Amino acid sequence: MTPFVVFDAVSKRFDRAIAADTVTLAVGRGEVLALLGPSGSGKTTLLRLLAGFEQPDAGRMIIDGADVGGLSPARRRCGMVFQHYALFPHLDVGENVAFGLTGHGKREPGNVNRKVAEVLALVDLPGFERRKVQELSGGQQQRVALARALAPEPRVLLLDEPLSNLDPALRERTRRELRQLIKRVGITTLFVTHEQEEAFDLGDRVAVLATGRLDQVGTPDDLYERPASLFVATFVGxxxxxxxxxxxxxxxxxxxxxxxxxxxxxxxxxxxxxxxxxxxxxxxxxxxxxxxxxxxxxxxxxxxxxxxxxxxxxxxxxxxxxxxxxxx
Amino acid sequence: MSAGNRRLPGALLTLLLAWLVLYPILVVVAEAARGDAIAAFLSRGGEWHALWASLWISLASVALAAAVGVPLAFLFEWLDFPGRKTLGSVIALPAVLPPFVGVIAFLFLYGESGFVARAVQHVLGLERAPWRLQGAGAILLVHAYSMYVYFYLFTRAGLAKLDASMLEAAQALGAGRWETLRRVTLPLIRPALAGAALLVFMTALGSFSAPYVFGGGFRVMTTQIVATKLNGELPLAMVETVALASVALGGLLILRHTEGDDILVALGKGTAPRRRPIQSRGGRALATAAGWLLALLLLLPHLTLGLVSLVPYGTWTTEAMPPVLSVVNYQRLFGEPERLRPLVNSLWMAAASTAAAVALALVAGTLVGRRRPGRIPWRGPIEGLLALPWALPGTVFAVALATTFSAQRPWALRWVLVGTVALLPLGLLVRNLPLTGRAILAGFRQLDPALDEAAASLGAGRWAAFRRVTLPLLRPALAAGASLAFVAALGDFVTAIVLYTYDNRPISIEIMSSLRLSELGVAAAFGVILMGLSALVLALGARR
Known part of the structure; x- marks a missing residue:
């Protein structure tokens, strides 16, 4: 496995709370990595550091061989799906999805429309371009957020608790669809969750975090059968x-x-x-x-x-x- | 109460409100339509000039207030620097200056014989004052000073409601800082901006004090109406009133349309963006220095008023600063019963009109304010009537009330109140209705309907539930609405100048006559008292 995304001894603290404690982690190209941990364990902070919304106190982050430390979020090409989706309420579905495709000198309008239609079809919402985002169900909003993140063809997909806003009945089905979709696109993905079942089901590997510390990274079987710490043993299963x-x-x-x-x-x-x-x-x-x-x-x-x-x-x-x- | 039981009280309240706020307007419209006043209005160039002046002054006020208020809001909401919190509240200070008091403070400060003009004259050794504070420029200066607060507060509120993840989403999709501002931030706070624009437009259109004091030969519609009325051309004054009312309603409809729905509420979740500390030491020092300089600039009118109130009559002639300071003006004010009268008048009229407006709003809230399933009879008419006085300039209502209650026709629900002390408080009550109505109806809407049911299931009767559950929960809304209404009535000038009598002359009218007699110190002392009372009442009303 060639590492595609690397956290190299990354540390971050907020006032007195440690959000990342010299975290070192490598994710392979096309791999799906689940960041699992209780609330306050720093898993979301890792996503935000990689996306560029937070600056690390120490350490480096590398995407595709290049240090991204000096890049603004706009130039890191990380597609992010936020916990509450952060769909722009003043834009319709099509405009939301097209957001990352338009702007100064990006694409021709015809290309934009074609791409929007393509990703909406990908998330199984064909023809939804002119719908208002407020009128969509929670599951549909989640898929629009996913389509919006994927449309500019990012290098890494970041998902912050992507299923937490859905009702439990919908969650399992959505989880399956999400997994299939990610595998079909083949994009390197990091996603945050506090639910073990979700992490096991979606992640090729799972990274377990506790108070900013990375306790173990491994396959679900590894974590369950051979936990590296008491915390992992009790948190998983x-x-x-x-x-x-x-x-x-x-x-x-x-x-x-x-x-x-x-x-x-x-x-x-x-x-x-x-x-x-x-x-x-x-x-x-x-x-x-x-x-x-x-x-x-x-x-x-x-x-x-x-x-x-x-x-x-x-x-x-x-x-x-x-x-x-x-x-x- | 079942829907059937509420129908009759609802109808009665609708009738009462219609008589108070709608009927006088209709009377004016009807009287304006009679005779040849319309032809006179249409043929006189001065009328069109005044109407056009009202319109462009209002639009320019919106632009100026936005130019000052919006950047300040971004500065205080998004950046962090030493003194931000203190300055952030100082910046809202023009709000505690009643319009007329603010105008005279500007007169003392920047007017022909004000401190700034004297200082410049002194330094440059000029023969005469370097400028006159008059005309459209002067009006716009006062408007920008007093109305940027609306943009500042609304924009800050809009930014505070903003979801940080929206901005991050834009950045993750490749938008830089300016692009995010243009494509996401501004569209999202558009409702707040439109709301502020509407408020400034309506306030500027109805503004009377600034054009009255600084206008000189430059007439806007509000001053034109009062001048025409004083000339005894009553029919023409009514046509002018209707014309001004039409512009106000037109502006309201157009701006309402651009406001859109409050889309932020629909999807808004998550937290507001964190404040970014200004990193460079130089930048921080600059921001702090600029902030305090701004605060001083904003406080100057207040300070000026305080200083002038300490100048005894006739002691200050050509000097740059007053040579003698004493509290003699305050002693006279509180020592002579005739001088104290306006203060007492203003207090009782403000209290009475506020109490009545609160009572009406409470009745309205009880009848139609709560969230209930199904259609609530009379809700639309009651809410509309409560809000109507806000949509029309104060001069319009003053003239309408003066017209309606100058005839004795009991069968048409008209009595002669002109010349009695009752008319001005009635006018203040009408002006107060939107303030108490808006706050209290919003308070009722936030009440959880289940609370009433919970109280009932615990054995509380309707009155006990109202007293022990509803009223305590409404307290913040009541306090907010009542304090705003009281302060507005206390500082009123627009309504008073049309409706006052010698027996109920309020502070603002007394300030004006003191100015006419060149008793600047007494006028300023009244201004200081008005300012202090306003600040006190607003602070009480904002307490949680």
Whole structure:
């Protein structure tokens, strides 16, 4: 993989909050990278740094082999889709999409119209040119924003929480369509999300951020199976976290924290004793909340008929992840 | 209240408002149409001159006010420099100067025998004053000073509502700073600009004080009407009134059309652009120095008024600065009951007209102001009637009321009020209706309809719900509307000059007669009191 977009030890702080802490990250040509993290982790800041809306305190950013540090946002050729889309309310759909194509000495009017029609067709809104943006549904607005960003043929596509404004019923379908579209265009894409499912579904790779620090970059499988930090282990997927004696009961060494996924725990004849407090039925399986005798509390994913509330059970782990005690 | 129960009170309120604001206008139109006054109006060149002067002065005022106010708004909203916050509020100071007081302050400052003229005369050793503050130029100077505030405030509000991501989107699409300004920022704040333009146009068209004091031989329609009326040519004055009203309505319709809908609200989300600190040290120093110089310039009229109010009668002749300063003017003002009368008159008339205007607006709000599903009977007529006085210059209403209430015809709902103390407060009430109406109706519209239902479900009766839920929530709107109305009535000159009697002569009329008697100090002292009261009431009204 030849890196197409590179963050090289990029740092940025706002007053006292650290938004980017010497982040180094490479994205391949045509790759889709998800930036995943809780709010305040600095993921949007990375997008804005690359787009040129913020200036880094230190480090370099490279697109296609060239340092973009000195370029104004207007000259970086990054297409951006904003969280609330930022469609211009005084322009219609066609004028919005044409915005980046017109202006001093850019294209012939005929070419502009052809290009607008082309990208609107691409996002499945053919013939929408003269519609008012206020009259569109949320999903249509999102696609207009995407068409507008793609029309000037940017080098990188940046998406800031592209699905957060849609209602949940629409989100999954839109996610699929978005993925297909990005792959069809073949554009290098960075997108920000705080939802793991979205990151896993859309991203070729996922970068997990916590308070400005890049904890891990990898495929979804990597992150889930081989988390590089306790933060990644608990932020990605469900996890039972054990410290001290409980950790040792699961085979952790002294001073280690043990993380066990709910599906890596099972009811057995031996293991840690406890009582089932709650059972949540999820269809194919059930999630059991167990109170251990020594005060620990954990979730077990097992067959729907494996236990009942109030049952006395023993729990054993099939696979554990261990981490060193966090430095505080 | 069900819709049926509201229908009758709504009809009654509509009738009352129509009698107050629409009927007098119709009476004037009807009387103007009689006789040969129309022919006289059409044939006299002076009339056309005055009408044309009104129109171009108003348009030029819009251009000047925009040229000053819009760049200032961008400067204060988008850039950061030392002193920005303090200066930002100082800049709105011309607003606390009632129009007539502002005009005399300008007279004392830049007039023929004002401080600036005297200083120049002194420095250059001239025989006579270097200029006369007169004619169209003088009027425009006062208009630009007092009306740029509208553009400044409206533009700042528009910019503050702007979504930063809109500007970033434009930049990401390849637009530079100027292109973004031209293609995105200005179109987005167009409603604010159009709103300010409309306000300045209407204010300038109705402006009376500046043309009255500085016009000299240069007549605009408002001063023309008053002059014609004083000459006793009443029918002609009515034709002139109708002509001015037509221009005002025409301007209103045209400008309303350009305003467009408030598109920002439709999609606006996200945060306003962050202020950019001015980076270079020189630039910061320059901005700060220019800012304070501007503040001084804006404050000069206020300071001048204060200084002149301390000059005893007859002590200041040819010197550049007054040689004697004392508080004797204030002592006379508060010591002599006859001098105190105008102050008392202004206070009671402003209070009474404001209270009545607030009461009417509250009734209107209760009947038609709330958000409700379905059509609300009488809403359109009531809102329109409340707003109408705003659309017409003060002179028009003053003449209309004077005409309507100069005949005793009870069957036509007309009584003789001319010459009584009741007519001027009635005129002030009419002028106040749009101010209280707009604020209070907006307040009602923001109320969540569910709150009333919540109060009812908790056992509160209709009156208890109004007192314990609606009124407290309306307090900011009430305070804003009432303080604006009170200040406008307190400083009124336009209505007073047509409708006052000796017994209810207000401060502005007293200032004018003091000026005639060359009692500049007393006039200025009244001005200072008016200014102080206005600032105090506005500050109280703006408190949250």
């Amino acid at each position: 469900r996890a039972n976290v054990f410290r001290g004696a409980a950790a040792q009961a699961f085979g952790g060494a002294d001073g280690q924290i043990v993380v066990v996924r709910p599906e890596a725990l099972r009811f057995s004849e031996i293991g840690i004793p406890g009582v089932v407090k709650e059972r949540r039925y999820t269809g194919a399986a059930a999630l059991y909340l167990v109170d251990g005798d020594r005060g620990e509390r954990f979730e077990v994913l097992a067959a729907p008929g494996a236990a009942r509330v109030g049952d006395r059970v023993f729990v054993e782990a099939t696979r554990v992840l261990t981490f060193a005690e966090e430095r505080q």
